[in-house]
Amino acid sequence: EAGVAQSPRYKIIEKRQSVAFWCNPISGHATLYWYQQILGQGPKLLIQFQNNGVVDDSQLPKDRFSAERLKGVDSTLKIQPAKLEDSAVYLCASSSLGDTQYFGPGTRLTVL
Amino acid sequence: AQSVTQLDSQVPVFEEAPVELRCNYSSSVSVYLFWYVQYPNQGLQLLLKYLSGSTLVKGINGFEAEFNKSQTSFHLRKPSVHISDTAEYFCAVNVGGRRALTFGSGTRLQVQP
Numbered sequence: 001e002a003g004v005a006q007s008p009r010y011k012i013i014e015k016r017q018s019v020a021f022w023c024n025p026i027s028g029h030a031t032l033y034w035y036q037q038i039l040g041q042g043p044k045l046l047i048q049f050q051n052n053g054v055v056d057d058s059q060l061p062k063d064r065f066s067a068e069r070l071k072g073v074d075s076t077l078k079i080q081p082a083k084l085e086d087s088a089v090y091l092c093a094s095s096s097l098g099d100t101q102y103f104g105p106g107t108r109l110t111v112l
Numbered sequence: 113a114q115s116v117t118q119l120d121s122q123v124p125v126f127e128e129a130p131v132e133l134r135c136n137y138s139s140s141v142s143v144y145l146f147w148y149v150q151y152p153n154q155g156l157q158l159l160l161k162y163l164s165g166s167t168l169v170k171g172i173n174g175f176e177a178e179f180n181k182s183q184t185s186f187h188l189r190k191p192s193v194h195i196s197d198t199a200e201y202f203c204a205v206n207v208g209g210r211r212a213l214t215f216g217s218g219t220r221l222q223v224q225p
Contacts, residue, residue, distance in 0.1 A: 004155070030210075031210040033212055040217070040218075041217055041218070042116075042202050042204070042215030042216050042217050042218050043156070043202075043213075043215050044215070045212040045213070048210075048212050050210070055210075056212060091155060091156070093156075095210055097210075099144055099161070099163060099206075099208065099210075100158055100161065101158075101213060102158075103148075103155035103156040103157070104155050105153075105154055105155045106154075106155050108153075
């Protein structure tokens with residue numbers, strides 16, 4: 001069974017530029033999560049999807065972050081414009097009907 | 113809301129020695145508890161989880177954890193560590209189902225020869 005795929009693995013941009021991350025969850029997993037992991041901290045939820053609907057985006061900085069999961073499968077997370085404090089690893093996870101979340105390898109974003 | 117406290121940011125230990133990584137949680141409702149491991153430049157891998165039943169949970173790579181409701185703790189243990197166990201370990205909770213996880217700040221386990 002293929003795991004959660006993410007791309008790109010690394011991205012370096014200048015502040016005020018835009019960036020997008022892509023996630024393909026495990027086949028058949030209805031629930032998809034995006035977490036932000038700042039260096040030295042644990043991951044924090046940005047947004048959770050159930051199929052193509054948003055379940056929780058209470059911690060998503062909506063003035064600059066957006067995410068979509070149009071067909072209920074893969075998802076894109078966008079930052080526009082990026083700030084220095086957005087430097088972090090962005091982790092995508094998915095789960096089926098159960099309780100275990102499976103994580104992708106993450107995208108490491110550096111904002112200069 | 114839930115919160116997780118991992119009391120040690122770093123734990124150095126010699127190879128083949130036992131280790132305990134501490135985790136305490138706070139929640140007004142019953143929670144499910146998880147330990148994940150993160151190797152450098154990789155995502156998180158599930159080590160073990162407690163949902164219900166026996167309070168002693170066994171996971172992969174020889175790790176185990178014990179749920180203590182009265183002390184609101186879920187400490188991770190291994191009787192004999194290997195160099196390959198060097199990684200970051202995260203304790204996490206959620207309130208079940210497909211809810212998002214709340215993570216602690218992590219403990220870096222450094223196994224020395």
